[in-house]
């Protein structure tokens with residue numbers, strides 16, 4: 418009989434959770450829909466580097482990095498020290514923190530294509546606010562999004578809108594990824610009613626192969642802009658710093674009007690950002706938007722220190738090397754253990770494991786469950802995140818675990 422992933426303390430906490438916290442889709446990426454309670458650990462007590470320890474004292478090599486933020490690893494000493502020192506001076510007040518212009522200037526130095534920065538808290542704040550800025554800047558109602566693209570919470574952005582939400586999405590048009598013709602048809606149909614378009618750097622969604630943007634789509638985006646005058650926002654909340662150190666727009670070959678950042682920009686401290694061009698500044702100045710926790714100098718100092726480390730250390734090359742080691746290793750071990758249909762998809766720092774003959778990720782769940790039992794977290798449906806804290810020994814240990822987990826996973830979904 419397999420060891421359960423979750424020990425008795427976790428089980429006790431699930432029972433307490435169920436009594437007082439609504440589950441299901443509310444915290445969707447932690448929910449049973451995406452992994453399963455018997456597949457991933459439930460409740461985590463502590464974290465360091467690339468390792469998590471759950472409430473039962475069991476340790477895991479983690480490839481989720483908090484779904485992206487902890488690019489330097491959990492509790493990176495230099496960032497935590499700077500944040501702690503700031504917390505001893507002050508965090509929130511009803512006024513702007515002195516560190517706010519420092520952080521804006523540092524980000525603009527990091528990404529010199531942009532002229533201003535706005536700070537928000539979650540990635541969703543920056544994506545939702547970007548839609549408002551584009552509309553205000555152009556004084557037009559329609560927004561184009563790409564099909565299946567996740568941009569966080571928000572009524573206009575919801576991918577499976579519940580009853581009544583369709584009404585809130587009537588000014589949103591979705592076109593397929595890499596479909597230049599569909600995009601240009603929208604350009605011609607809606608023309609000067611289009612405020613802007615928001616897209617992710619990659620088409621990377623649960624249980625699917627990651628698809629880069631095609632050169633034809635890049636050309637069509639430029640043409641879309643020329644024909645309509647609409648703005649372009651890139652949602653770099655998840656992919657930022659993991660596809661190109663200086664912003665995914667450089668990898669894509671697109672010069673956006675707005676770039677939304679979040680997650681990895683402050684190594685786990687809660688802040689997110691919109692960077693924008695001068696031409697859109699008036700739109701940003703026009704809208705009314707604020708929230709209590711958006712002005713945390715603790716997060717700003719963490720963000721400045723994180724950027725300094727990114728630029729000083731060989732962080733990005735390291736992630737690429739470790740991601741490649743993991744990818745190549747898993748493909749090889751997968752095949753050696755009879756999983757001929759294994760696909761490792763996505764850039765090295767953001768891999769997804771797929772079994773191509775298993776569209777419902779049943780085998781990926783079984784593999785993930787066995788790996789978690791053995792001490793490594795390979796999420797079965799979402800993309801993973803490599804961090805600077807993953808060293809070669811961690812990857813090798815994870816690969817040893819993966820071999821055992823592959824051996825315990827049926828090679829054919831019919832056997833399950």
Ligand SMILES: Cc1ncc(COP(=O)(O)O)c(C=O)c1O
Pocket residue numbers: 484538539540541542544567568569570617652653654655656679680
């Ligand atoms: C591409 C993308 N945009 C926006 C968001 C929303 O960010 P947050 O969860 O910080 O609100 C996410 C979160 O996963 C994301 O992946």
